[in-house]
Amino acid sequence: MATIRSVLHEATDDLHRHGLPSPRLDAEVLLCRYLGTDRTHLYAHPEEIVGKDVVRGFMEWVGRRQRQEPVAYIVGEKEFWSIPFSVDRHVLIPRADTEILVEEAIRVAKAGCDILDVGTGSGAVAVALSRELPRARVVATDRSIAAAVTAAGNAKRAGVADRVLIVVADLLESLRGPFDVIVSNPPYIPEDEFEGLPPGVREYEPKEALWAPGDGTAVHRRLISDAPSILKDGGWLLMEMGDRQAKRLTDVLQADGRYDRIDIRKDYGGRDRVVKARRMEITHG
Known part of the structure; x- marks a missing residue:
């Protein structure tokens, strides 16, 4: 036997x-x-x-x-920020590196602030932030209805459904704000690198959550351009990125002219992982 x-x-x-x-x-x-x-x-x-x-x-x-199907999809769950999240093939599997994005958002967030998570997927970042900042109001968007349903389920499972609003939207579409903090883990794998990904990633995880046109920064550039319209003065934009995109995105943020305090945070493997910038405060008088 x-x-x-x-x-x-x-x-x-x-x-x-x-x-x-x-x-x-x-x-x-x-x-x-x-x-x-x-x-x-x-x-x-x-x-x-x-x-x-x-x-x-x-x-x-x-x-x-x-x-090559990922274990997380087989068992239907992945832990992130010590919280179990339900996952399926409609959402990206949360990675430990993305916890750096949560850490940096916590650093700049204030009690009772308004936070927007763009492209929430499983809801991992939004739920983690809501658990760590219980007085914050969190809005989480995704263009995929299936992903939004998964995120809503995870918010309920984590006990934060009353503090996390899930919205089906493409990036910042139809959002008014204003927000104190905008976070995003957008797709950033360049076209020429997608086929080189491990088969478990390339063949199973949603391509639209991984791949971005050209050099992989197309979505970041849209967020940099559009975020100031719904960020409060002195509010923060934080985005996960690929490890060779820091210089490019820093240059875009500087050229935009509406941001200051631009900074890069490395992950625990020493790779550039998060870029953050503050919406300049407008001085009156």
Whole structure:
């Protein structure tokens, strides 16, 4: 009969043969989720019998992983900012690097401020900010109805649905503001780099959330151009970016003439990750 040890061994071997980078970890995560347990249980009870139906369903999941489908889509969940988020193929899987965007937004936000999250996807950034800044009012937009539904579900799951308003909109379309902080993790993979992405990203995650025309900064440029109309004087624009886009975006922000205090924040791998700039305060008199 199959045991936890034997099914993990078989799944790990299968994933290894298909070239997955972390076969044992993937097998453990998938089995934990299928059994509704944690990895400690797997280690403590390796000889526990696993029923045929469980083995069959689990190995179907392993088959999906063999085809490069991300684990987060298989189990339907990904943790971000220590909060579990439901995810599916309509939304980008939240990345740890994007937590830098949340950190920087918290640095500049004030109690009771108005925050806009543009292109919210799963709602990860908006929900994380609402949890950290309970007096803030957060609006989160996405052009995808399916993504907006997922984000709304995640806001409810996290207990912040009363503080996060989900709006179906293309970037800043139809938004009046004014906002104290605008954050965005826009698509920024350049055209010539898209085909070089890992197959699990390229073939499964929504292309419109990854790819941007030309050098990958087209959406950033639109936000830089349009954000001042709905930013309060002294309000902040923060955007995630690719690691070779800092100079380009800094130049665009400087040339715009309506921003100051332009700065770049690196991620924990030392790569340029977030660009932020303040809407200049208008002095009167």
